[in-house]
Amino acid sequence: MTGSSDRVRSIRRATVTILVAALCYEAIARSGYFPAVLVPTIPKIAAALWRSLLDGTMLIHAGFTLYRVLFGFSLAIVFGVPLGIMMARYRPVQNFVLPLASALMPVPSLAWVPIFILWFGLGNTVSILVVFYAATFPILLNTWSGVRSVNPLWLRAAGAMGADENSLFWKVIIPGASPFIITGMRQAFLRAWIAVVGAEMIAASDWGLGWTIFDAKEFLNADVMIAALVVIGCIGFLFERLVFGSLEKATVMRWGMVKAVKS
Amino acid sequence: MSHIEIRDVSLVYDTPAGQVPGVQGVSLDMRESEFLCLLGPSGCGKSTLLNIVAGFLTPTSGEIRIGGKAVNGHGTDRGVVFQDFAQLFPWRTALGNVAFGLEMKGIPKEERDEIAFNQLKLVKLEKFVKSYPHHLSGGMQQRVAIARALAYNPSVLLMDEPFAALDAMTRDAMQRLLADVWRETRKTIIYVTHNVAEAVYLADRVIVMTPHPGKVKAEVVIDLPRPRDPLSVEFLDCQKQLLAHLGETHQVS
DSSP: OOHHHHHHHHHHHHHHHHHHHHHHHHHHSSSSOOOOTTSSSSSHHHHHHHHHHSHHHHHHHHHHHHHHHHHHHHHHHHHHHHHHHHHHHHHHHHHHHHHHHHTTTOOOOOGGGGHEEEEEEHSSSHHOOOOOOHHHHHHHHHHHHHHTSHHHHHHHHHHTTTHHHHIIIIIIIHHHHHHHHHHHHHHHHHHOOOOOOHHHHHHOSSSHHHHHHHHHHHHTOHHHHHHHHHHHHHHHHIIIIIIIIIHHHHHTTTTTTTTTOOO | OOEEEEEEEEEEEEETTTEEEEEEEEEEOOTTTOEEEOOTTTTTHHHHHHHHTTTTSOEEEEEEEEEEEEOOOOTTTTTEOSOOOGGGGSSOOOOHHHHHHHHTTTHHHHHHHHHHHHHHHTTTOOOGOOGGGGGGOOOHHHHHHHHHHHHHHEEEEESSSTTTTSSSHHHHHHHHHHHHHHHHHHOEEEEEOOHHHHHHOOOOOEEEEEEETBBBEEEEOOOSSSOOOTTSHHHHHHHHHHHHHHHHHHHOO
């Protein structure tokens, strides 16, 4: 097995990329072409990050943002997966939902923020709804394709073995469509994460990573803004790799339904 | 009394080009524990007939009775093995696949795992109980499929060219294994194939079918002692006899 050495190599490669990018940034920050307040050096950003981690504010901001994103994302799963399955199984549902999805999908989730604020006021509700909106479509459409791509032989075999509708749903269709459903969740999380930060800038008050960036702008705290960006990037990356990566490894990759990507 | 009665079964396919007869006026009787092969070229309706018996297709006319009961849709009195390896559930281990039918019957986990294990032992896969299908070879996957179809103890086993996608050597081994499984379980088996030697090796009786429309052309009883020797004169005689029936078919079509 070369799995672990492959892993070490890919980590090393990623580290090199990040180091080079950081060095370029540091060179620009120190070049003197730009005001130091607007383009802070990396040690200054690190100090701001460290400070906000120590006094706990960054963690609370991140906690609020995570709460909103996970709430909206869970809603999107609870709503999108069953609806996607129904679309694939029942033509009238598909005929009804598909035009609606096609019409709504191109509307950027952030475009809804102002109207949501009018309807629901500032606060969590708006951010959660925007996340829900952003995350629903990838989950819905991927689930729909996933169910349609379930091998009919599995359904036949399960039927011959006496599976009723309920078992067919939970024990054949859901696992059979899981490569698509997981891909949908992955895309949805990325979109949700992008949407939540944007929504917070406009609609949140006092807490949230997006709000931090927007608030820091008022005080010209570029170091805090970039520190928040770093946190946003790290959390997004961790979720993508750890949560969805391990979910895939434990399910569809283990079952041989999806091949591992060679790094 | 016959175990399976097929009475004047016909099926007409509705295609954009019009109505195409798939199977026409097939009548058959099978006794308990009989091994029957449906033999014929592709398009002769042998798989269609099997799918009607399985309950996946509804005949346009005619009737099928199993153990005196009219067939209406699929039921757990029949186990089905398909040609495609992908019939197994990739998200279940070999044991999980075999236990599926028992799970549907509501048999408790410990009991069904034990039954499933014994079925896997019957097809000589007891060492691969925990393997997922994608780690098994094609022949092994088909053995799991056979174990899975037998696990919930149907009285009839329906097999649609289960070994046709295997290489010749594996296929020979699988035929020997199936003959053993049949001798031990005494299931009534309908086995679809286009391979003459396979039919002679396995069957008590071979039904030769002709295409356009799918009809029974001839019926040949293979009265050779088992285990059969594919190189014996009698074996080759049976093959010649079947080939003669098939040859006439080709001239007609």
